[in-house]
Amino acid sequence: MSHAKSGEDANGECHDSKSRVTIVGSGSWGSVAAKLVASNALKLPSFHDEVRMWVFEEVLPNGEKLTDVINKTNENANYLPGIKLGRNVVADPDLENAVKEANMLVFVTPHQFMDGICKKLKGKIKGEVEAISLVKGMEVKKEGPCMISSLITKELGINCCVLMGANIANEIAVEKFSEATVGYRESREIADTWVQLFSTPYFMVTPVHDVEGVELCGTLKNVVAIAAGFVDGLEMGNNTKASAAIMRIGLREMKALSKLLFPSVKGSTFFESCGVADVITTCFGGRNRRVAEAFAQSGGKRSFDELEAEMLEGQKLQGVSTAREVYETLNHSGKLEMFPLFSTVHQICIGPMTKRAAEEAPPSTDSSTTGPNFLGCYRDQVAELLSQEERLPHHEDGDTKKPSTEIIGAGISSLKREKLKALLRQCVTDLIPGVDEMQSRARSMLLMSQLSNKKPSISVTNEEVEDDIQLLMKSDPRLFKEIVKKHTDDVLTSLNNMQQQAEKLLDNVATSCRPMSRDEKRDLQRSIKELPGGNLKRIAEIIKDHHAASGKAFSDEVTVNLEEEDNVMLWRLHFYVAAVKSARKLAS
Ligand SMILES: NC(=O)C1=CN([C@@H]2O[C@H](COP(=O)(O)OP(=O)(O)OC[C@H]3O[C@@H](n4cnc5c(N)ncnc54)[C@H](O)[C@@H]3O)[C@@H](O)[C@H]2O)C=CC1
Ligand SMILES: O=C(CO)COP(=O)(O)O
Numbered sequence: 071m072s073h074a075k076s077g078e079d080a081n082g083e084c085h086d087s088k089s090r091v092t093i094v095g096s097g098s099w100g101s102v103a104a105k106l107v108a109s110n111a112l113k114l115p116s117f118h119d120e121v122r123m124w125v126f127e128e129v130l131p132n133g134e135k136l137t138d139v140i141n142k143t144n145e146n147a148n149y150l151p152g153i154k155l156g157r158n159v160v161a162d163p164d165l166e167n168a169v170k171e172a173n174m175l176v177f178v179t180p181h182q183f184m185d186g187i188c189k190k191l192k193g194k195i196k197g198e199v200e201a202i203s204l205v206k207g208m209e210v211k212k213e214g215p216c217m218i219s220s221l222i223t224k225e226l227g228i229n230c231c232v233l234m235g236a237n238i239a240n241e242i243a244v245e246k247f248s249e250a251t252v253g254y255r256e257s258r259e260i261a262d263t264w265v266q267l268f269s270t271p272y273f274m275v276t277p278v279h280d281v282e283g284v285e286l287c288g289t290l291k292n293v294v295a296i297a298a299g300f301v302d303g304l305e306m307g308n309n310t311k312a313s314a315a316i317m318r319i320g321l322r323e324m325k326a327l328s329k330l331l332f333p334s335v336k337g338s339t340f341f342e343s344c345g346v347a348d349v350i351t352t353c354f355g356g357r358n359r360r361v362a363e364a365f366a367q368s369g370g371k372r373s374f375d376e377l378e379a380e381m382l383e384g385q386k387l388q389g390v391s392t393a394r395e396v397y398e399t400l401n402h403s404g405k406l407e408m409f410p411l412f413s414t415v416h417q418i419c420i421g422p423m424t425k426r427a428a429e430e431a432p433p434s435t436d437s438s439t440t441g442p443n444f445l446g447c448y449r450d451q452v453a454e455l456l457s458q459e460e461r462l463p464h465h466e467d468g469d470t471k472k473p474s475t476e477i478i479g480a481g482i483s484s485l486k487r488e489k490l491k492a493l494l495r496q497c498v499t500d501l502i503p504g505v506d507e508m509q510s511r512a513r514s515m516l517l518m519s520q521l522s523n524k525k526p527s528i529s530v531t532n533e534e535v536e537d538d539i540q541l542l543m544k545s546d547p548r549l550f551k552e553i554v555k556k557h558t559d560d561v562l563t564s565l566n567n568m569q570q571q572a573e574k575l576l577d578n579v580a581t582s583c584r585p586m587s588r589d590e591k592r593d594l595q596r597s598i599k600e601l602p603g604g605n606l607k608r609i610a611e612i613i614k615d616h617h618a619a620s621g622k623a624f625s626d627e628v629t630v631n632l633e634e635e636d637n638v639m640l641w642r643l644h645f646y647v648a649a650v651k652s653a654r655k656l657a658s
Contacts, residue, residue: 088115091267092122092172094187095179095204096140096161098239098385101150103178103204105243106268108156114266124168125161126179128384137161148384153243166194173199174267177222177230180386181207181289184218188225201230202252202264206288207388210395214402215331217285229255231264232281234288235343236351245272249343252277253284276342282332283339287324290412291349292389293396294320297415298353299362316411317353321346323409327396330405357382358389365419374419390419407447445571448497452578455490456482477641480584490582497575508568511561518554573615580641591632591640597647605650612642 091111093104104123111117128136128148139147140161144154162168169175169191179187184205205218219230235250242248250268252275254261261277269275278284297320301311311317321340328335339345353359361377368377374390397416400406406413478494479487521543543550586594598609616639632640 088118089174089263090118090120090122090172091174091176092124092169093176093178094124094165094169095177096123096125096136096146096149097179098146098149098243099204099237100178101146101153101155102239102243103176103268104159105153105155106270106273107176108159109270110267112156112158117267119158121156121159122168122172123155123159123161124165125163126183127163135163137163150239150243165190169195173197174263175199175201175228176204177201177218178204181205181209181218181388182386182391184221185209188221192225195226195228199226199228200260200263201226201228203230203232203285204234206234206292207392208285208289208395210398215395215399217282217289219281219285229257229260230281231255231261232285232288233264233268233275234284234348235275236347237343238351238355241355242273245270247272247274249274249276249347251275251284251287251339251342251344253281253339253344254279255281278336278339278342278344280334280336280339283328283335284342284344286328286331286335287339287342287344287348289388289392290324290327290396291320291345291352292356292358292387293393293412293415294324294349295352295356295358296362296389296393296419297411299359299364300366300415300418302359303363303366311353317349319411320353321349323411324349327400327409327412331399357385358387361387362389370418370421389415393419407450445497445501445568445575448493449571449575449578451493452490452575455486455493456578456582477583478579479582482582490579494579504568508561508565511557512565515554515558515561518550519558573612576642576645577616577619577638580638580645583637583641585637586640586644590644594640594644594647595632597651598643601647601650605646609643609646612646613639616642 091107093100093107096104100123104121108121111121112119123140125137125140130136130139130147136146136148139145140155140159144157144159145151146153146155165187175195177184177187184207201219201222203219203222207218209216209218209221216224219232222228222230232253233250234253235248237248237250250273252261252264252268254264254277258277258279261279265275265277294317297316298311301307301316306315324345325335325337325340361374361381364377364381365372365374374387378385378387393412393416396409396412397406400409400413476487479490482490542553598606601609613635620636632643635643
């Protein structure tokens, strides 16, 4: 995109190559966006001074139109009173007129109005136009969820970046320092133009090549903020809000859902202003939090619509409808149970809430350390599937009398077996990112603990040990050791939880296995004997745990007599031995 000055082309025709900006929206953030952009448009030679702002017309109590008041006083009396927007901001109630000359469009209205706005603008935008969306929210269409930037691109046929961040409008309006993130899809040059247009000494903007990640952060954090409000309304305290119940799990679900919807989303995006910073600021200072707090204080007796109208005077909440949209998306894809926080927020928003229900609502302890409870959810689904099934006699597959060669699900119909296999395949797919994350955390901890003992046995690159960690290691080795220990303990707890869930899942799966043949038992016995000491210890643990779960007495000494073990136990050992063999093969 070029920003040369106005001039004449080769044919002597006058053309205007300066950029013109229109802000589509004039709520509190829309008005602050106009102020930021207007101050820069005056300074940057490649922009026209005038910045148009489309206003959804309203009549004030004194009978004046909001647009007229903005143009007369240079203040948005309804949504940002007391703040001068800049004399070069021109309010315009006619949407088509407001955008017709613009080649840079800033969309900033509550997300529920965006579909209608795009439809009105379809075919009305001419020439090379770039857009940016400051809208936090998404649409759910028949085909699935659609981010607002995609809606703009699809409906209007224009490229669209996004700007999200820890940006409470009232604070930026009075020029308190804040950061924001511009997410872009392809052109860094265009992202830089937006950065230039929004940046001021009190508003620092960083471009990130991850449009979906940035937009999903801004969108999903509003659901987390609603949950934070519930916790505040119930006076559960800041520890609850920050830790297991809300912000920490909220961030994990934000990341997991973002990656589920767009696997290209980058983990690093969650550490930009649009990610963790926006979660924190909104969970402490936002409108979503405030209204959700009032909802909880009323014991769910007052509706969000009523409270929004009373408390926000025309401003709009985004979190309640986003929670519904997220719920629909998860429900449609059968993944509700993997996102206990998101789904519970929606259920509380639509139904009567009691303190007890809300207290029971936060995610189970299973998920508090391992993020979305993938394994626990699959365990339950497998258990449900198998319990529903009317068992067929073993050795029979459906209505044929042929002995089955299948191990898993041999006693159930082929239809149920296929469902079971599909569940297990999906479980593995969903588990991979979690395992990758665990591996990378474990590697970091190993590296850190070796560094703290000054004996790294693996090669260390500069990127792996950030400057501040190196500094801490040198300046305060004791604190460094403590931190390493704490994080190592966290990783071990998470691994332990994952292992327990996996064990329960395997126990369920093993109940569906056909009887093990004599030859298979012999093979298993042989394979167990060949295992190294560490793995034998694990075999003993599996047997002990299984005996304990089935109420059998056990002693510290474990002797393996496969003839005496039940079928479930035999297959559990078989799975373990097979996993050890695969791991060894991969390592060699
Ligand atoms: N206010 C804030 O602190 C921040 C807001 N945002 C996001 O910016 C977006 C816009 O929010 P705000 O500027 O805060 O708006 P707001 O909530 O302050 O005001 C509501 C706006 O909606 C307009 N409106 C009402 N009915 C309408 C209709 N039928 N059609 C079109 N417009 C209508 C009103 O005129 C007003 O401009 C939202 O997605 C929000 O999440 C993002 C960062 C900060
Ligand atoms: O998005 C926001 C801050 O970044 C504003 O959040 P609220 O709509 O909850 O005030």
